[in-house]
Amino acid sequence: MKKLVFFVLALSATCITRAQQTFPVNGVADQRKVAYAFTNATIVKDGQTTLQNATLVIRDGKIVAAGSSVAIPKDAVVVDCKNKYIFPSFIDIYSDYGLTPPQRAPASFDFRAPAQLSSNQKGAYNWNEAMKPEVNAANIFATDEKTAKPLRDLGFGTVLTHQKDGLARGTGVVVTLANKKENLIIVKDKASAHYSMNKGSSTQSYPSSLMGVIALLRQTYLDGQWYKNKPASEGLNLSLQAWNENQKLPQIIDASDKWNDIRADRIGDEFGVQYIIKAGGNEYQRIKEIAATKAAFILPLNFPMAIDVDDPNDARLVSLAEMKNWELAPTNPAAFETNGIPFCLTTAELPNVRDFSANLRKALDNGLSEAKALDALTKTPATLVGVYDKVGSLDGGKLANFIITTGPIFNPKTQIVENWIQGESYNVKEEAWGDVKGIYNLSINGNGNTSNYSLDVKSSTQATVISKDSLPARFSFNGKIVSLSFSPIKRGRSNIRLSGVANGDTWNGNGEDTSGNRVLWFASYSKPTIAAPDTTKRQTQLAAGKVLFPFTGYGWDSLPGQQDLLIRNATVWTNEKEGRLENTDVLVKNGKISQVGKGINAGPAKVIDGTGKYLTPGVIDEHSHIAVVSINEGAQSVTSEVRIADNLDPEDINIYRQLSGGVTTSHILHGSANTIGGQTQLIKLRWGVDDEGLKFKGADPFIKFALGENVKRTTSSSNNRFPDTRMGVEEVLNDAFARATDYQKSLKGADAKNIRRDLELDALVEIMNKKRFITCHSYVQSEITAAMRVGEKYGVRFNTFTHILEGYKVADKMKAHGANASTFSDWWGYKTEVQDAIAYNAAIMNAVGVNTCINSDDPEMARRLNQEAAKSVKYGGMSEEEAFKMVTLNPAKALHVEDKVGSIKTGKDADLVLWSANPLSIYAVAEKTIVDGIVYFDRERDLQLRKNITAERNRLVQKMLGEKRSGMPTRPAEASSQKVLQCGDHAEEDDDLETK
C-alpha cells in the first residue's frame, strides 16, 4: 500500500500575531497556526474551472490559493492528493441546523372549539402569533455536532439556518459545520429574512386558511410601511420594527408547492419583493409558469418512494397523478435547468438526510447536468445569500471549506474522504484515502514456521486469501486497523485470526492460528488487481410518462386551442326572445357566437352534427366551492381581506366532472363560517389552464356574506366568537359598515397618508362604492330582512341572497330591495333554519319577480344543475324555458355578466352545451361542453381518456412492482385524498361538519 500522508515537519516561526479570544482555556494553551498544501490534486475550483495536477494552499482557516503553479509555503504541511479531487464544500441555504425545530400547532382551527382570538406571545410583539420577524437565528443558534456530522459526510460545509416557524420567521444566519464554538463559525449574521405559508406553531385561530395566510402577509407589508412613521397608536411594535429592518436582506419564502410558488411570487410582486422560493418538488408540472416568476428556487430532493401496489384493491385508490409524480419527481431539477431557472439544492424535507446522495443521483440520471448540480450546491446558494466572497469556490481569501474525494464528485463510486471546514479536517471516510485494493504478500509466523499466502483485497471489507485454493476471508480495513480471518483449508472449520495496523503499503500485527497458538504476521503490497471495467456509466433513463395539464389522468398533453365551430341542425334553446329554435345552426368564431340561423355556411369551421340534439348556453353555478385550496377563513367574524382568487386550484378534478354536466361558469365563494367572509372569484371551467387563466375576465368582483346558524356556530357548544345570535349577526354588519364609512372618510381627510391601509376595510369600502357586490348566505326571513335594512342604512344593496330557502316569505321585500336570489331546488330539513324550506321557493320568488337562480354548493349536484332547474317544473309548474334560465341566464344577470354569457346570442361568449336530449330531462347527457369556443369536454374523448388512464396506471403499477422486486423500499398504498368542499368546510379539515 502506498504512503498517503507525508508529514513535513517544518517548524518555522512565521506566525507573528497571536490569535486572541475571550474564552479562558482549561488546561494548556494549544493554538496552532498551520498552513497546508494539498498537492497533485484535481481541483475543481468551481463549476466552470477544473485544474489538473494542482495545488491548494490554505492557512489560518482560509484559502491562500489554488492553482497549477502555486508555491508551497515552507511552513506548510504537505498532503499528497494524487488521484484525489478537491471540490468546494456544499452549501445548503434552507437549513434549521442548530435550531430547535418548532412544535407543531396542537390543532388546526376547529370550528367547534373556542377560538383563540389573540396572540399568546408575551411582549411588545405583533398582534398575530404567526408573525415572528423579530426572531434572529444567530441569537438562538447552537453548534450541534450530531446534526452537523451527517451533513459534513454528504459534503456540506456551510449552511444558512433559520427557525422554521411562522409566516414571518425572522432572520437567518450563515454558519459553517465546524465543530466549534458558535462565535467562530458564524459566517454571516442576519444573512436573510424568512417567510412561509404555514403558520407553524401558532395556536392563534387566525389565519386558518391559505387565503388568510396570504392576506396576513399582505397586510403586514402594509403595516410595515405604516409603522415607518412611528404611529403613536401602535406604540413600540418590535415585530414590525424587525420586519422593516429585515426588508433589506435576501427574502426567502417557503412555498413548497408549484402553485404556492406562484402565489408567493405574486405577493412579492405586489410589494416590490423578489423572493427566493423554497420549492416543493412538483414544479416540473408547471415549469413555464414557474419560469415566469423570475425567482431563484431552492429545490428539495424529497422524491417519493415507490408505492407498494401488490394489493390491487389498495392500489386502485392511489391516483394516477400520485403514481406519475413518483416517476417524474426526479426530473424536477432537470426541468429547472432546461428552462434556465436559477436554483440551488437543499437537504430539507428529506425523511433522512442521508438519502441526499442517492436522490441527487436520481436527479442526475433524470437529466440534471453535473456542472449545474455543482453550481446548485456551491456558487448559486452562496451568491443568493451574498456570501460568495466567503464560500462557494476555491478562490483565495475564501474559507478553507472543501472536500477531498476519490473521484469526480457525482460519480456513484466516488467517496468523500475528508471534509475540511475552516481549515480543519473532518474525517468522512479516511479509509478511502488509499486505494486498498490490490494483491498483497501475506506471511504468517508461528512457532518458527512461516506460511505464505497471496491476499487479494477487493475493497475495505472484502478480500480473498489465495493459496492452492481461493479461500474466503472476513476482512476489514478502516484506514489504520486491519483484521482478517480465514480458514487455511477449503471449507475448513477453524480460522486463523489476524489483527494489525497499516503503515503505508505494509501491514503487520499478531493473531492466533487455527489451534489458538499465537502468531505474528506481515503483509506487503505487491501488485494491482486486474480492474474490472467500469460499468457504472450514467444511463439517462428518461421517464416514460408525460406531464399532463392538469396533472391528472383527465388532463391534456397540450392545451387545446380555439377553433371555429359550426354546430349544425340542433334544437337551440337561446334564452332570448326567439326562444327555442328547431333545426338551427350556430356558428362560433374566435370563441364568440358569430351567427345563429339555418343553413349557415361552415367555411373553415369544424362542423359538429347536432341532429336530434339540443344546444344550450353553458350552465352557470352561482354558488360553488370547487377549484380551491380553502374556502373558509373562519377565525374572525369579518374577513373581507381574504380572497378566493389567492388560492384557486385549477387542477381540481371536479372542474372536469362539472364540464361533463354542462357547467361552463362557476362562482367560487368563500364559505359561511363568518358574517363577512372573503372575496369571491368568478371562473370559467377552462380545464388545463392556470389559476389566472380560470378567471372570468372583466367580471364585477363579489364578496361572500353569511347569516344565521353557521355564523353563530350553532354546532359548537363553546362558541366564544361574537356573534352567537342573529341579533349579533346584524350588529356585525352594522359595525362593519360603520367602520368602513369612517375609514373612507379618513382616507379622504387631511391625514390620509398616515392612515393604515386596511385590506379588510378596503374591501368594505369597495362595497359601499358599488365596486364590489354581495352574495349573502341566508336562510330565514328575519335575517334576510335585517340584512337588507342594515345595507340600506349605508346605501348598500345586497346583490344576491344565496341559499335563501325562506326567500319565498320575503320575496316582495327582496324585489323592492333589488336583490337576486340563488337557491337550492329541494334541500330542506338538515338543520333548524331550514325547517320551513320548500321546493316551491324558486317558483314563488320567480313569480314575484325576483331574478332567481338555482345553485349547487355541492360538487356532485353541480353536474346535474339542469335537473335541479327541472324540479321547478315539478314543484311550482314553471315553464321549461323559464326553469332552464335559472341555471343559465338568471345567474348571468345576478353576476352582472349577462352581456357575455347566459344565452345564445351573436357576440356573446361561445359557452355552449350539446345535450343528447331535452336538457331538463334526467335522461339528457352533455355530449360536448364548450367554453370560449373550445371543446373542453367531449364524451368521445372521455372514453379514450379512460382507456389511457387504465393503460398508464398499469404501466406504472408494473414499474413499481419491478422496483419492489429489485429490493427498493416502498411505501404502503394509501388512498389518495379527494378534495370536496362545501360551504361550511374549513381549510385542512376532513369532516364536513357545517355543510350548507
Added chain:
Amino acid sequence: MKKIIALIILFACVVSTKAQETIYPSKENKEHFVISNATIHVGNGQVIENGSVEINNGKIVKVSSGSTTPGVRVMDALGKHIYPGLILPVSHLGLKEIGNGVRGSNDFLELGDLNPNVRSVVAYNSDSKFINVLKANGILLAGVSPEGGTITGSSSVVQLDAWNWEDAAYKMDNAIHLNMPNLVIRQVRSRASTATPQPSPADQLKEALRKVDEIKGFFKEAKVYNLEAAHKETNLKLEAVKGLFNGTQKLFVHADQVKQMLVAVDFAKDFGFNVVIVGGNESYLVADLLKQNNIAVILNQEHRLPETEDEDVDQPFKTPAALQKAGVLFALNDDDETTRYRNLSFNAGTAAAYGLTKEQALQAITLNSAKILGIDKTTGSLEVGKDANIVISTGDILDMKSSIVTNAFIQGRPVSLDNKQKQLYERYKYKYGIK
C-alpha cells in the same frame, strides 16, 4: 301560474287540510274499485299500455289491459302512469328530525358498539313531517334503520300512512344492520386535531381487522347460545341475532369498499347468513362474486362523485347497469340528508339514463327493494294478491320534469298527498296573489 297539483279528491275520507297536524291517516278502505285508462308499470319489468288495476278490500285483484269489471266504481286515470308504491329501503326516517345542532331530535345513533338488540321501530315517529313529503313523491314504504356502533340493531319496514309506530309497522325487525369497519388506509388530508392523537392509518387498519374478528366471535357465540334449549343467564344481544341463524332475518352489511364486501361474503359463507350489502359504491368491481354468493346490494346513492379521481366520471350513475348485467339482485336507495330521501325516483332515473331500461330502473325501487327487504309477497309490484300500494303520476315518475304524483294508495286506502311544503306554498301563493 298554472295550477299543477290537481288533487283529484275521490273519496270523502280525504279531507281538505289546513296544517300538517290535520293531515289525517286514512281510514280502512274495503271498497272494490278500478283505476283505468293508464299506462301500468307493473314493477317486474312489464308495461301494460291503456290498462287497468282492480282493487278490492285493499288488495290488487286484477291487472289487465283495457277491460274493466262491470259494476265496479271506475277511477279514470286517462294518460297517467300507474306504479307500485316506491320503497325507500334504508333510512333514518322518523328517527332523525332536525339532525344537525339539535341533539334532542335525533334517535338514530345509540351508544355502544354491539347493539343488535336495539330496535329502530320503537322510536319511529310516525308524525315526522318528512313522511308526508316522501308520500307526495310516491314513496309509500320505508326501511327504518339504526346507526350507532358496529352492529347497530334491527330495522323494520313501515308504511307511511299511520297513527303510530305499531300502526306503521309493515314488517318488523326484517334485518340486523352491521357497519363494516373501514378497511382502507387513507392519506391524512390534513393535520387533524392532535388534542387526541390519532392512531396511524396502519394501526387503524389493524384495529379494523381486530374488530372484524370480534364480530365473527360474537356471531360464533350467538350461534352456540341460540342452539341452547335454555340459558342460565339471559343475553339480550346474543338472543337478538337469532333470526340471522334461522333465516327469518337478513344481515344488512353497510359496506362500500371491495375489501369490506369480501368480508361480508365471508360472513355469508361462514354462518350461512342471508347477506345484503348496503352502500356498495365499489360493488361493480365484484359484481360476479356477489352474484355467485347470492348477495343482494342496496346502492345508497346514485348522485355521488366517483370514488377516486381516476374513476369514470359517470361510474356511480352506471353501477346499477353493471350489477344488472351480472345478474345481481339490487335496489336503489336515496340517502341524501339535505333533501331527505325525496329524490328516490330520480336515483332510478339516473340509472336509466346510464344503461338500465326504465322498467329495470323502476324495479330497482319497487320489486327488487321488496325482495331484499323480504316484503315481496305483499308488495313491490302491481300483481294480483298483493297489497294495493299504488302511485299515480301524470308522467314518467323517474324524470323530474314529468314526475308529478297525483294519487297514492296504501293497502287500498287513498292517502293524502298534502304536506307542510305544499301548505307553505299555498300560504304564500295566497300572500302574493299567485294563481
